[in-house]
Each structure stands twice: as C-alpha cells, then as structure tokens.
Amino acid sequence: MTFSNTLMVLFAFVGYRILSVIIAFFAQWLVKDYQTSQHHIALIKLFANPPRAYPFLISFLTISFYLISFSYPYPQNLAYLCFTSILAISLFTDAFALLISQIFTLYLIPLAWIAAYFGLIPLTFTESFYASLLAYGLLKITYAISFKLMKKESMGSGDTDLFAFIAAWVGFYGSWFVLTVGSSLGALYGIICLLRGKDKNTLQLPFGSFLCLGTIIYLLWSIRSFIK
Secondary structure: OOHHHHHHHHHHHHHHHHHHHHHHHHHHHHHHHOOOHHHHHHHHHHHHOOOOOHHHHHHHHHHHHHHHHHHOOOOHHHHHHHHHHHHHHHHHHHHHHOOOOHHHOHHHHHHHHHHHHOOOOOOOHHHHHHHHHHHHHHHHHHHHHHHHHHOOOOOOHHHHHHHHHHHHHHHHHHHHHHHHHHHHHHHHHHHHHHHOOOOOOOOOOOHHHHHHHHHHHHHHHHHHHHOO
16 A cells, blocks of 8 residues: 555544544534433433443444445445434434434435435335335334333334434345344343343333444445455
8 A cells, every 4th residue: 555545544444433533522512402301311411421431332333434445336335424414313313312303313214215225225216215214114013013012112203213214224134134133132231231231111221322323233244246
C-alpha cells in the first residue's frame, strides 16, 4: 500500500469516527428533547452517566462505516452508508431511552423503495415493497399475540416500524437474518441482566437496538460476496 493510499484510509477512518460521534450526540439530543414523565428520570441519569456501551457502539459503527464504504461497489456503498447512518440514530435512541422515532423509520421507508427502483441496492422495487409490508405485519401480529398472552407489552410499536424500515432495505432473506441475530443478541443480553440480579418484572430490553445491530452484522456478512 502506497503512502497516499495509507493516508486516504486514515482520513476515511477518522471521518467515519467523527460521523459516528455526531450521530451519537444527535441521538442524545433527540432523547433529551423527548419530554415525557416516563423517561425524565432516565434522561437525568443518562446525561450524568452515559451508557457503558457508548464507546463500544461508536467504535463498532466506525468500523462498519469503513468496511461498508470500501467493500461494497459504487453506488451501493453510498446507499448502504445512508441506510446505516439513519439506522444508527434508532440504535442510540433506543439504547438510551427506549425511544424509536417514526421520522427515522416508518416515514423513510420510501427511500429504500426509491433505492431499489434505481438499482442502488440488490433488490427490486417489488421485493423491497412487499418485504416491508410483510415485516410490519409479522411484528404487529407477534405484538398482538404476546400482549394477549402476557398482558403487557413485550415490544414497542417503534420496533415494528423499525423492522419494516430494515426489511425494505435488506429484503425477505435479510429480514429473517436480522430477526434471528437481533433476537439472539437480545436474549443473550436479557440472560446476562438476570444473572446479574436484574428483576425480570422490571427488565426492559432495547429490542430495536438489537435489530439495528443485527442489520449491520448482516451488511458486514454480505460483504463476503464481493471478496474475490
């Protein structure tokens, strides 16, 4: 690798690190602006003591941005960088305060349809459209059944919107991958919390954050298709 290439890689890595930090702080601002009594105490604790996972999530995002930008072909890499940036907002807000805004999920699903229509992602418009509808319906049904059986919410409505947004970008196969990995990570996190003495009746899992992590893992896993 020449010096100029090394310098370009270094600048790109630093740039993506800065982007990750900006997204994290933007997510914090969104959470702070979300004024409800339910999250007020959590917000005070959050800004006094940021989550321990904060540095890990920023580093994970930085590496993911870098690998996506240099491993996927143009212009697919630009489309996935845009998708990952939007996804990262929900990753942080859900991790911070169990908040997922429809502005960055449900309302932006048409972006995936447009990207599919113009060939910016490896899905047809039809695949993207129906994948988002199926994902939305699947989690809505799951939400209704679990609420009827458990008499309490097992997931928020924001998780349904987020999963539909994700499915529009990754399609049917990708959706199952994301749901499997995200659920596994969430279950593992829940088990660790219970082993550390958390009360199972009050334990709340940021399922949306695990869906986001599962999605990014899927994008990184898919890179293997472009490695000669």
